[in-house]
Amino acid sequence: MINDINYDDYAQKLTNEYKSAYEKMAIYIEAILFPGDNLSVIMNEVVDLLLSAQEDSRPLEDVIGSDMKLFCNQLVKSHTNTPLHRIFQFLNAYxxxxxxxxxxxxxxxxxxxFDGVYSPWTTHVEMGAFFCSMFISLFIFxxxxxxxxxxxxxxSWYTxxxxxxxxxxxxxIIFISIFFIPEQIDSLIPLPRWLFLxxxxSIYxxxxLHKNQQKRIDQQEENYFSFDDSVMNENIMQxxxxxxxxxxxxxKKNLIPLDVxxxxxxxFQKDKRMDHYGSICFIIMVLIIIIGTFITSETPDAMLFTSLLLIIEIPIYKLLDKGKIARLKLYQMIHEKQIDIFDQSLNQ
Incomplete structure (x- = not known):
């Protein structure tokens, strides 16, 4: 069980200059990190340091020095991964x-x-818009x-x-760059289909393989933290x-709040109803789109669009279902342990 994941919760105890320093450092550290670097570990150290300084009434400059930027750079440098691991983490996003x-x-x-197209293996795959969108998104980021x-x-106004x-x-801006780039850009990168495949x-x-290898390494460590754990902790934090x-x-309304x-x-009962009706609406919406496509389009085009839609929508539905399962698991844990949502034993 890891108790240091929700560092932002502990940071709520910070006040005055310590709170201001935390907010500045959190933004900066996140900006200089690379995919694959462990933000939670770094920020947990920052919160522990600032909380300790606040409790001892120590001046902020005595703790982190006169150059906050330099302090953050040195802290991040001590926790970053190898260049090769960073490259794989970056590629993993794709x-x-x-x-x-x-x-x-x-x-x-x-x-x-099946349509009898001549040399379907060497037909050009026009992926110019896709690659341009990806590069524009990366550039903006x-x-x-x-x-x-x-x-x-x-x-000081940058909070x-x-x-x-x-x-x-x-x-x-990224959303627009991905979905609204003119189709004419496709002609910029005419890759043969076999090469694109x-x-x-190869990338996948x-x-x-690298992800599975890293997962085996992580499982050997005591502080292994799975995706399901992160979903659970996110629900607790929210x-x-x-x-x-x-x-x-x-x-503010001069009313007495309910106990936690x-x-x-x-x-929970409200979220449970929302999960139920949301799942029904999600499935109905997808079915309506599929039926409408088969009615208005030719069968091969409709099948292609349906396959694309299911490839996109099924992972989204599974992700939403993980959230629903996490909420149910949290509810069961609270009732079994007779505790409330602020009990630290809930954190994975």
Whole structure:
């Protein structure tokens, strides 16, 4: 059981200059980290250090020095992974995308083969828009991190709220760059189909092998932390935040808030109903899209679109289902142990 994952919860105890320093350092450290670096371990050290300084009433400068940026850089440097591991972690973000591209291209190959297309193996796969979108997204992401590094310690107005607003804006820019790039760009990268299949399958295979190897290594360590554990901890953290916000709202209305057990019971029942109706609506929506496609399109096109839709939607549904299972498991643990959501024994 790991108790240091929800470092942000412990950071709520920080006040004044210690809280301000934590917020600045959290933004900066996240901006200089590379995929695969362990943010939770680094930030847990930061919170422990600041909490200890606050309890002892030690000046912030005595703890981290006069250069906060230098302190963060040295701290991150001591926890970063090897360059090779970082490269694999970066490529791992495109692992599933490569598998989806491989499957869709294979389906296109099969359709062309039965349609009698000449040399379907060497037909060009026009992936210009896809690659341009990926590079534009990566460029925007890197630019955002670089700007964050430059602005965070230079201007006092650059707070967590400002960072969140900029993140949302950039998300929509990336979304637009991915889905609304003109089709004419496709002609920029006319790869042969066989080469594209080889590249996508190679990326998926190599990244999967590395991921499985890393998983075996992690399982040998006592602090192995699975994806299901992270989903559980995220649910616990969100419930704590929601209850705190609920208490603040009740106090503003001069009302007495419900005790945490009663509030959680009501909240769980509400979330349970939302999970049930949400799953039904999700399935109905997908069925309507599939039926509508078969009605308005030719059978081969409809089958291709349906395959694409299921490839995208099934992982999303499974991810939502993991959240539902985590909420149920949390509810059962609370009742079995006779505790509330703020008990630290719940953290995985």
């Amino acid at each position: 692992r599933i995308l490569s598998l989806i591209a491989f499957i869709l291209t294979t389906i296109g190959l099969i359709v062309d083969f 890197i630019l955002f991190k670089l700007l964050t590094r430059k602005l965070i310690f230079k201007y 967590k709220k400002v960072d969140n607003i900029i993140t949302v804006i950039l998300f929509f 080889f590249l996508t399958l 295979t190599i990244c999967t 419930m704590r935040k929601k209850y705190n916000k609920y208490c603040v709202k009740q106090k 057990q009663t509030w959680y019971e009501e909240r």
